[in-house]
Amino acid sequence: MKGLFLFLLITSVFLSTSAAFDLNSSSLSIAENQSAGTVVGEINASASGGNFTFNVSAHTSQSNSADTPGAIGISFFVNGAWTANETFFTSATQGSVKTKSFSTASKPTKLKFSAGSNINAWGYWKITSNGTVILANPNGISGSPIGTQPYWVDGDASEGTVANQIHTFPSQSYTFSLVDGNGSSGNALFTLESNGTLKTAAVLDFETNASHSIRVRATDELNSSVEKSFVVQVSDVNFSGATYLFTNAGITGREGPNQAQVDSNYSGTNLANSVTINTQGIQEWVVPADGNYSIEAWGGQGGRGGTDSSAVEGGKGTKIKGVFSLSANSALKILVGQKGLGGGDNIGGGGGGASFVVLGSNSPLIVAGGGGGGSYHSTFGPGVDSRIGGNGKVELSSSTTAGATYNASGGAGFQSNSIAANHAGIASSFTNGGTGATGKTNHHGGFGGGGGGSSSYPSGGGGGGYRGGDASGFSWSQSVGQSKGGYSFNSGTSKEDSSTLGYNSGHGRVIITQLSGDFPAPSNQAPGNLQSVSPLSIVENQPAGSVVGEFNATDANNADTLTYSLVDGNGSSGNTLFTLEANGTLKTAAILDFELNASHSIRVRVSDDHNASAEKVFDVNVTDDANDNS
Numbered sequence: 001m002k003g004l005f006l007f008l009l010i011t012s013v014f015l016s017t018s019a020a021f022d023l024n025s026s027s028l029s030i031a032e033n034q035s036a037g038t039v040v041g042e043i044n045a046s047a048s049g050g051n052f053t054f055n056v057s058a059h060t061s062q063s064n065s066a067d068t069p070g071a072i073g074i075s076f077f078v079n080g081a082w083t084a085n086e087t088f089f090t091s092a093t094q095g096s097v098k099t100k101s102f103s104t105a106s107k108p109t110k111l112k113f114s115a116g117s118n119i120n121a122w123g124y125w126k127i128t129s130n131g132t133v134i135l136a137n138p139n140g141i142s143g144s145p146i147g148t149q150p151y152w153v154d155g156d157a158s159e160g161t162v163a164n165q166i167h168t169f170p171s172q173s174y175t176f177s178l179v180d181g182n183g184s185s186g187n188a189l190f191t192l193e194s195n196g197t198l199k200t201a202a203v204l205d206f207e208t209n210a211s212h213s214i215r216v217r218a219t220d221e222l223n224s225s226v227e228k229s230f231v232v233q234v235s236d237v238n239f240s241g242a243t244y245l246f247t248n249a250g251i252t253g254r255e256g257p258n259q260a261q262v263d264s265n266y267s268g269t270n271l272a273n274s275v276t277i278n279t280q281g282i283q284e285w286v287v288p289a290d291g292n293y294s295i296e297a298w299g300g301q302g303g304r305g306g307t308d309s310s311a312v313e314g315g316k317g318t319k320i321k322g323v324f325s326l327s328a329n330s331a332l333k334i335l336v337g338q339k340g341l342g343g344g345d346n347i348g349g350g351g352g353g354a355s356f357v358v359l360g361s362n363s364p365l366i367v368a369g370g371g372g373g374g375s376y377h378s379t380f381g382p383g384v385d386s387r388i389g390g391n392g393k394v395e396l397s398s399s400t401t402a403g404a405t406y407n408a409s410g411g412a413g414f415q416s417n418s419i420a421a422n423h424a425g426i427a428s429s430f431t432n433g434g435t436g437a438t439g440k441t442n443h444h445g446g447f448g449g450g451g452g453g454s455s456s457y458p459s460g461g462g463g464g465g466y467r468g469g470d471a472s473g474f475s476w477s478q479s480v481g482q483s484k485g486g487y488s489f490n491s492g493t494s495k496e497d498s499s500t501l502g503y504n505s506g507h508g509r510v511i512i513t514q515l516s517g518d519f520p521a522p523s524n525q526a527p528g529n530l531q532s533v534s535p536l537s538i539v540e541n542q543p544a545g546s547v548v549g550e551f552n553a554t555d556a557n558n559a560d561t562l563t564y565s566l567v568d569g570n571g572s573s574g575n576t577l578f579t580l581e582a583n584g585t586l587k588t589a590a591i592l593d594f595e596l597n598a599s600h601s602i603r604v605r606v607s608d609d610h611n612a613s614a615e616k617v618f619d620v621n622v623t624d625d626a627n628d629n630s
Contacts, residue, residue, distance in 0.1 A: 021107075021174070022048045023218055023228040026563050026582035028198065031235045031610065032206040033289070036199075039611045040232055042565040043196040044579050045174040045218045046589065047544045052107045054222075057099040060092045061125055063143035067093045070120030070155070076108035077166075080541040080591060085114055092122075106544070107172070107222075109591040113165045115155035123152035123161075132170050132221060170221040172544070172590035173576035179217045183229025186212025190232070195568050195575070198232075206236040242270055246283055246510040248336050254350075254436030254444040256281015256335065279433055281447050287330040289514070294494075295357055296321040296511040297368035298504040299486065300446040302389035302463055303342025303349030303453060306376030311387060314340055314349045315371030315463065315485045316503035318392030322366055322492020323515065326359075333358040335434050337370045337448030337508035340461060342439075348459025349373030349389065350439045351411045351469060353448020354486045355508040356430050364414060364430075364466065366490050368508065369393050370446060372483030373408065373439075373453050373460035375472050389460050390469065390484045392504075394497040397487035402427065402449075403468035407456035409437045411468030411486045412449030418468060424452030424461060427468065437461060448508065449486070462486070526612035527555040527562055530604065536586065537621040540594040544587075548620060551584035553606040567605040571617030574600025578620070586620075594624040 026041040056074065060066050074088040089098040115122065125143045127134035137144055137151055144151050147160030154161035176196045178187045189212055191201050196218075204212070212232045219225040249257035249265035257265070259277040266272050276284040287293075302314025317337060326332075335356040342349025352370030359365050369392030376387070402418040403410030410418040412427035418437060420426045425438035427449045436445030439452030439461060449464025451471050458472030458481040465486020473480035488497070533550040551564050564584040566575045577600055579589045584606075592600070600620045607613040 021045045021218070021220060021226060023216060023226055025230055026565060028230055029233040029235060030200065030204065032204055034200060034203065034611065036202055038200045039607060039613070040190065040198040040200060041563070043176050043192065043198060043216050043218070043230070045220070045226070046579055047106055051103050051105060053101065053103045055099055055101050056088070057097055058088065058092070058124070060094055060096045061141050061143040062094055065146070066143065068120045068122050070122070071116055072122060073114035073116070075112045075114065076102070076104050077110035077112070077591070078104045078108045079106055079543040082112065108169060110166055110168050113153050115153045115163055121146055121152060121154035121159070121161055125151060127167060132223065134169065135167055168593065168596065171576055173221045174218045177217050179215050179227060181215045181227065183213045184215035186214050186232065190214055192216065197565070197567065204234045206234045210234050243511065243513040244271055244285070245269070246271070246334050246336055246512070248338050248447070248507045252338060253341060254438065254447055254450070256338070256434065256447040281335060281434060283334040283336070285332050285334060287326045287328055287332065290328045291326065292515045293324050293326050294321065294513045294515055295324055295366050295492065297355040297357060297366050298508040299354050299368040299370040299392040299463065299465070300337035300352035300448055300450065300508040301339045301505050302352040302371035302373040302450070302460065302483065302485070303340030303443060303446070305342060305349050305374035305387060305460065306344065306346035308343045312349070312374035312376050313388050314342065314352060314374045314460070315389030315391045315483065316505055317352050317371050317508050318369050318394055318485065318488055318498045319501035319504055320366055320368040320394070320488045320490050321496040321501060322490045323494040324365055324492045331360060334510050335430060335448055336510055337368070337464060338436070338446035339507050340370070340373050340436070340444070340446040340450045340453070342373055342443045342453055345441055346376055347440050347443045347455050348375045348408050348453035348461065348472065350436060350443050350445040350453045351389070351427070351450035351461035351463040351483065352392070352485070353434070353436055353446035353450045353508065354392070354464035354466070355448060355510055356414070356434070357510055358430065362431055364489055364491065366492060367414065367466040367488055369465035369469065369486030369488045370411065370448055370450050370463035370508070371485045372463045372469050373443070373445070373451070375458040375460040375481065375483065387458070388482065390482050391498070392463055392465065392485035393469070393487045394499060395487055396489055397465070397467035399467040401467055402429070403451065403462035403470040403484060403486070405451070406471045406473050408439070408454040408459050408461040408471040408483070409445070409451035410471045411445065411451045411462035411464040413468045414466045414489070416468070418451055418462070421452070421454055421471065422456065423454040427451050427464060434464070436464070527553045527606045527608050527614050529554040530606050530614050530616045532618060535621070536618055537623060538588065538592060539623050540592050540625045542588060542591065544590055546588045548578065548586040548588060551586065551604060551606070553614065555608050561609055563607045565605050565607070567603050567615060569603045569615065571601045572603035574602050574620065578602055580604065592622045594622045598622050
């Protein structure tokens with residue numbers, strides 16, 4: 001009876017002593033404190049040296065004349081050559097199933113059906129491999145008429161059939177995942193993409209654990225799998241916490257710096273491009289990492305009285321320091337107090353501005369009071385203490401009100417503006433922008449709520465503070481006539497003040513130093529100039545593992561080691577046909593067939609030690625091998 005219609009089921013069965021492929025990886029190492037989602041390295045798979053054992057099942061269809069009494073031969077294309085033809089089965093009836101086990105030196109890339117010299121015709125409506133479809137006839141098990149290609153072969157090649165029919169196995173590919181089992185204790189700290197890219201799922205700490213074990217499974221195109229454990233090393237980041245210095249950005253007077261002035265002043269420092277001004281003078285900065293931070297604030301000094309003499313000097317700003325636990329991405333508002341204006345024209349000096357560090361909208365962390373403005377009288381002389389402005393106060397106030405106004409205006413508090421005087425204006429609280437009060441003939445209070453100076457005796461403006469300092473009162477006695485510095489505030493731990501730190505002359509400042517926690521990684525530049533050393537080309541039918549070419553790149557950080565990998569994305573359609581070693585060596589992961597595809601597109605990533613990377617698409621050309629046409 002002429003006509004055998006076959007349904008082939010190719011089932012891969014890996015023996016415990018003969019794995020079909022092995023698991024490997026690039027260097028799996030990452031510096032501590034990197035953000036979740038940082039690339040650690042690449043897992044890859046490559047064919048092993050052991051034999052490949054599998055079953056082939058042929059399902060005869062119910063098509064008319066599908067049964068045959070004749071023998072069917074089968075052979076496989078392995079490592080660039082066909083295996084010897086062998087008998088698959090000798091006969092089959094309609095609806096019968098024939099199964100046979102085969103073993104080849106490595107995974108085959110093609111199979112060939114061969115009909116004998118007799119007149120028996122036979123065919124197949126579907127080929128699968130563990131559920132992976134190799135070929136399927138849209139008519140299903142009913143099949144197609146004899147001679148329909150590519151579903152029939154015939155020993156005498158009659159009725160439109162051929163004597164030999166070749167079919168290609170699915171291209172070699174691997175899908176990777178993390179699985180439970182021995183060596184999987186660190187799995188929860190990582191994610192593994194299906195293409196083998198391993199990333200962190202948490203911030204890793206070297207001091208807590210310097211290594212983590214993960215268990216990886218790779219599944220190939222035939223649903224066969226191999227598992228292996230890997231160790232991810234966490235490296236120590238050995239550098240001390242950064243110190244950030246916030247200043248008045250070179251600006252003097254009652255108003256603080258704008259964005260352009262801050263940008264110019266911080267250029268080339270670790271604050272470059274990281275300070276934002278939304279309200280003029282109030283510098284907004286985002287905490288870079290979790291940890292404990294030391295914050296030291298200095299209040300601005302008060303301005304001199306109406307002559308350039310130390311006898312009418314403005315009071316000095318106080319220094320306040322504490323330790324605070326801050327969270328990454330928290331927003332701080334920082335106001336750096338400025339020195340009050342004064343001197344030279346018989347007018348009292350403006351009060352110094354306070355320095356503020358505030359968490360979020362209006363939660364103060366630390367405030368350093370500004371000094372009071374110096375007073376002037378035509379009969380001034382040395383030793384008259386009431387004429388020298390009072391220093392910023394180390395006393396920590398719970399009040400947020402402004403200081404008292406007399407002839408000069410008092411300093412503003414954290415929440416309350418001062419009252420205007422005869423010749424001096426209103427000093428604004430921190431919550432109202434922190435502008436210093438206007439003073440007579442420009443003897444203004446410093447930015448940070450300093451009170452304005454006046455011409456009537458005594459005449460020094462009060463210093464800005466958490467609670468503002470009083471202006472000079474109506475007496476030359478020191479307790480009344482001396483202007484007062486602003487009060488301070490400190491919600492931190494390990495508190496220090498001017499009793500040990502001393503007082504500040506000139507403009508204020510804020511110094512923030514990270515003491516512990518997750519130190520941010522140092523700056524790094526990504527690699528560049530990714531290219532292949534020579535044209536990427538290979539003759540078809542070369543065994544898997546054949547070298548195709550090499551990649552290299554450059555990196556501004558000369559001490560970095562560059563690592564190469566294949567990644568998904570535009571132009572990555574051919575990635576599964578190749579492996580790319582960490583050193584940049586590109587190899588085949590399958591036997592390439594010129595007739596199927598003369599070129600393949602791959603996408604390559606180069607990464608440095610800090611996981612900065614660059615990507616580029618390359619074409620691999622496959623050239624014809626004439627010996628493959630027989």
